[in-house]
Amino acid sequence: MRAFLSRFPVRPVGRQEPEGGARRRADRDARGGVSPSPSSSAGIWLVGAGNMGGAMLRGWLASGIAADRVTVIDPGSPDLPDGVRHVSAAPEGWPETLVLAVKPQQLDAARAMFAGREGGPRLLLSILAGVEVATLAAAIPAEAVVRAMPNLPVAIGKGVTALYADGVDDARRSEAEALVAPLGLVEWIGGEALFDAVTALSGCGPGFVFRFIDALATAGARLGLPADQAQRLALATVEGSALMAAGSAESPATLADRVASPGGSTREGLNMLDRDDALIELLAATLGASAARNRAMAEEARTRS
Ligand SMILES: NC(=O)C1=CN([C@@H]2O[C@H](COP(=O)(O)OP(=O)(O)OC[C@H]3O[C@@H](n4cnc5c(N)ncnc54)[C@H](O)[C@@H]3O)[C@@H](O)[C@H]2O)C=CC1
């Protein structure tokens, strides 16, 4: 996956670093907050640069954020874009923004890296599925905690990031939003209970869509098409349909009906998907299973903390 992501070129896509970063850093120092060496207090520390942390990193660099603003903390050997500083353990002090992107089961190890330090980051942005704000706040003493649920297409600026915060002021919420805005669509979630649902829909969603593309190609191959040709046709069909739906004033449901000529072959196919709401029921069960796993991971994280 990392090799796959590294194939996407890192190039500016129009958005620049949000203004005000330098002013906010100065404010913090003036307030007598945590003030380690300038090199460690500035910028973003990305804790964990695997599939998802790496995807966010690529999206940030493509949006124009300078590589030297990000420090990756990862004991592994992540495949990183040029110019990004990589350390295997946390430097001294705290950054302005700490992005937590380890697996939920690795939260304890990440927390241990920072144990015993005075102060905390201004903003903790966590992408851990199923790990709640209260658990995160107990692990890392940040001034503000924001949960984020990105998805893999953030690597190309076409992702979705859902955000949730409780009791966080507008300035910090704006900081969190500015950080993920260059990565694609950003949506605030009204309650933490909905986070498992949003994780299942948009966080896990690319996995389901990739599987759908694969299944469409497999079904085409079963009708006799060469497998590689079926895959190209399936991929381009999904790409074109998604782009068209995204740019259309009509709903996807209406667009589906537009493909279906009366008495034609699309209707016959749609009848299969619609019979007893077969596709809806399948996806409801799919998202339900993912959401249940997120709830279980939250429980596991609460128990460990
Ligand atoms: N993969 C995805 O599409 C999405 C993942 N997420 C969340 O992102 C998080 C990471 O998932 P993936 O990137 O898929 O996992 P991953 O296993 O690819 O990446 C985890 C990274 O953390 C590093 N790591 C392990 N222990 C560490 C420590 N103590 N300190 C710093 N780094 C450490 C590993 O070396 C690895 O590079 C998870 O919490 C997951 O719920 C959220 C949305 C989508």
Ligand SMILES: O=C(O)[C@@H]1CCC=N1
């Ligand atoms: O599979 C997972 O647990 C993570 C959460 C969302 C996507 N991947």
